[in-house]
Amino acid sequence: MKTSEQYKNEIHRTGRIGLLITILILIAVPVIICSVYGIFPTFKEFFLSASGLLAIFVPLTISEVISFTPLLGPAAYLTFITGNIMNLKFPCAKGAMDVAGVTPGTEKADVIATLSVGISSMLTIIIIALGVLLLVPIEPILQLPAVKTATEYMLPALFGALALSLLKSTGEIQVKGAWKSGIVPFILIFIVNVFIYPLSGLEGVVLLVIIPLTILCSRIIYKKGWIKVIYGKEPEDIEVIE
Amino acid sequence: MTYFEVANSSLVYLLVLAVIIFVFVLSAIFTRKAWKRGIELGFGKELLRRVVKQSLIFTLVPSIAIVIGLFALAPALGIPWPWLRLSVIGSVNYELMAADMAAGGMGLTLAEASSGGPAAFGNIMLVMTTCIMGGMIMLLIFGKGIMNKVSKLSKSRSDFNHVIMSCFMIALASVFIPGILAKGIIYILTFLTSLLVTAGQAVLVQKFKVRWLKDFILSFSLVIGMASSILWTALLG
Numbered sequence: 001m002k003t004s005e006q007y008k009n010e011i012h013r014t015g016r017i018g019l020l021i022t023i024l025i026l027i028a029v030p031v032i033i034c035s036v037y038g039i040f041p042t043f044k045e046f047f048l049s050a051s052g053l054l055a056i057f058v059p060l061t062i063s064e065v066i067s068f069t070p071l072l073g074p075a076a077y078l079t080f081i082t083g084n085i086m087n088l089k090f091p092c093a094k095g096a097m098d099v100a101g102v103t104p105g106t107e108k109a110d111v112i113a114t115l116s117v118g119i120s121s122m123l124t125i126i127i128i129a130l131g132v133l134l135l136v137p138i139e140p141i142l143q144l145p146a147v148k149t150a151t152e153y154m155l156p157a158l159f160g161a162l163a164l165s166l167l168k169s170t171g172e173i174q175v176k177g178a179w180k181s182g183i184v185p186f187i188l189i190f191i192v193n194v195f196i197y198p199l200s201g202l203e204g205v206v207l208l209v210i211i212p213l214t215i216l217c218s219r220i221i222y223k224k225g226w227i228k229v230i231y232g233k234e235p236e237d238i239e240v241i242e
Numbered sequence: 243m244t245y246f247e248v249a250n251s252s253l254v255y256l257l258v259l260a261v262i263i264f265v266f267v268l269s270a271i272f273t274r275k276a277w278k279r280g281i282e283l284g285f286g287k288e289l290l291r292r293v294v295k296q297s298l299i300f301t302l303v304p305s306i307a308i309v310i311g312l313f314a315l316a317p318a319l320g321i322p323w324p325w326l327r328l329s330v331i332g333s334v335n336y337e338l339m340a341a342d343m344a345a346g347g348m349g350l351t352l353a354e355a356s357s358g359g360p361a362a363f364g365n366i367m368l369v370m371t372t373c374i375m376g377g378m379i380m381l382l383i384f385g386k387g388i389m390n391k392v393s394k395l396s397k398s399r400s401d402f403n404h405v406i407m408s409c410f411m412i413a414l415a416s417v418f419i420p421g422i423l424a425k426g427i428i429y430i431l432t433f434l435t436s437l438l439v440t441a442g443q444a445v446l447v448q449k450f451k452v453r454w455l456k457d458f459i460l461s462f463s464l465v466i467g468m469a470s471s472i473l474w475t476a477l478l479g
Contacts, residue, residue: 001282008393011275012386018268019382023375025264026331029257030367037248039364049347049365053340053373061377069385070392070410078272080381081265083331086418088304095300095460096293100285105396105407111279112293118273119297124305125266128329131309132321142310149475150468151307153432156422157467158304159415160436161460164444166415173396175408182412190420198424201339203417214413218405229401 004107008074011114015077022081063204067211073110075117082121086203087155091162092120103171177227181218185210245356249320249363258326265330296457303464308334315341318352323367331374344369431474436467 002010034040041049068085069076072093079089096116102109131138141147167179189210193199199206221227248254280290311334315324319341327337338352344366345355355362395403423430440463446452447459455462 002279007279007282011272011279012389014271014275016382016386018271019378019385022261022265022268022330023378023382025261026371026375029261029326030364030371032257033248033254033367034364036253037243037251037360037364039248039361041361041365041368045348045361045365046368049344049369050372052347053343053369056343057336057340057373058376061374062380065377065380065385066388067410067414069381069388070407071414073389073392075272076381076385076389078269080377081268081330084304084308084328084333087307087334088301091304091460092297092300096297098460099293099296099457100289103396103407104411105392107393108283108285111276111283111285114272114276115280115290115293116297118269118276119294120301121269122266122273123298123301124308125262125269125329127302127305128309128312128325129262131312132325135313135316135321138309139313142306142313146472148310149472149479151310153428153471153475154304154307154464154468155418156425156429156433157436157464157471159419159422160433160438160467161440161463163415163419163433163437164440165460166411169408173404175405178405178408178412181405181409182416185413185416186420189417190424193421193424199417199421200425201336203421206417207413210417211410211413214409214416215406218409218412219402222402222405227405229404 007107011074015074019077019081060202060204063208067204067207071104072113072117073105073107075110075113078114078117078121082117082124084124087158088124089117089120091158092116094162094165098165098170101171103169103173106171106173109171172232174230174232175227176230177221178218180221180226181214184217185214188213243360245358245360245363246320248360249323254320254322258322261326262329292457296460299458299461300464303461303468310334311337314338318345318355319363319366323363327370331378336374337370340370340373341366344373427478428471428474431478432467432471435470435474436463439463439466 064085065080068079068090072079072090075093079085082089093113093116096112097104097109100112102112169175169178189199218227277290281287308328312324312328315337324337328334342352345352348358348362348365350358350362355366395407422433440459443455443459443462447456
């Protein structure tokens with residue numbers, strides 16, 4: 001059996017090599033197409049189109065790394081390679097952690113998250129490929145008003161399903177009452193969204209401010225004794241192999 | 243060649259397919275490594291199979307939503323490019339915005355991007371690729387360091403370090419949920435329906451020992467929540 005350190009080194013190596021190759025081939029695709037068809041934009045054209053997008057996407061994608069990597073562990077490599085993080089990969093990994101009864105941040109949670117994101121990524125690739133193959137026959141069904149409405153409201157349904165899991169601690173180490181540290185950030189973000197500026201699409205950047213604020217609130221509440229850490233036993237679902 | 247002759251050319255299909263196959267194989271490698279490590283850590287095969295089943299079932303509905311996103315992008319960008327972006331790196335929530343802004347920089351709307359000729363397509367591809375790379379490059383450089391820090395926190399004997407770990411989840415809920423609720427009454431009702439369905443299922447699992455349901459809670463709540471939005475829209479929309 002590999003030691004924890006050996007496994008970590010191996011999974012990081014796979015992740016980083018995979019990430020590097022993905023970056024290179026993703027850049028290669030438009031470069032090859034532009035070269036073959038002679039359609040490279042001038043630097044001015046490129047810069048005019050890219051400047052606005054860079055201003056939004058660079059901080060957004062960087063903050064997503066800071067916010068989600070601690071929760072996903074090495075599963076973050078595949079999560080960021082395959083995308084659709086908040087609407088698919090993260091909830092899927094969190095649901096898997098709940099099924100396995102593991103504490104986020106531990107090696108067990110990292111393994112479960114990696115397994116979950118791997119399976120989810122392969123299925124998503126297959127479903128999208130089927131969507132491309134069956135574009136003509138399935139388009140009328142997926143364009144039905146009821147289907148479009150249901151899809152539009154996927155995020156509230158997803159967060160309704162996830163809310164309890166996000167606020168309730170699970171696994172071997174349980175942090176009871178941790179949800180109380182989210183009260184002030186929740187109210188603050190609600191007020192900003194309703195009265196000042198809708199933050200939709202900027203959540204990744206906002207998290208950079210809200211994570212330290214939540215930790216600060218938790219520090220105060222913890223000192224008052226309103227948050228307790230309980231070290232439990234292994235969940236009963238985990239069968240230990242001798 | 244016209245904009246769409248390039249966008250739907252066999253070369254674009256070929257390159258896109260190559261990247262997608264690579265990412266599929268990479269996903270399979272990660273899955274295999276995680277499965278083997280799971281067994282080594284003492285998870286029974288039965289539990290790992292339940293994790294796989296939960297992940298497969300949960301993935302179905304959001305994946306269909308991603309296919310709908312493909313239909314939204316295809317009329318402006320052809321089929322292979324959105325296929326790549328939604329299978330690898332992109333997010334259905336951001337891709338439309340990114341493509342629209344890339345076209346906007348050329349003084350075009352996304353719908354009329356084809357009037358810019360094949361050069362417009364080349365520009366959109368390069369801009370969309372460059373702008374989303376920040377996260378991957380950041381992860382490549384700092385990912386291991388962040389994960390090692392988290393690993394130390396979770397192994398720590400200090401109680402407060404475990405509180406800090408739980409704060410990431412709480413912060414996530416504190417940022418996303420108010421933003422969703424602030425969007426209007428149908429968003430609130432859909433959220434609440436999904437929340438109540440989750441709570442109801444949790445009661446069935448814990449109090450009435452309907453253990454098989456545990457693996458389906460997230461999927462059932464998502465589907466029932468989304469279906470309820472059709473009802474709320476018909477009543478209040």
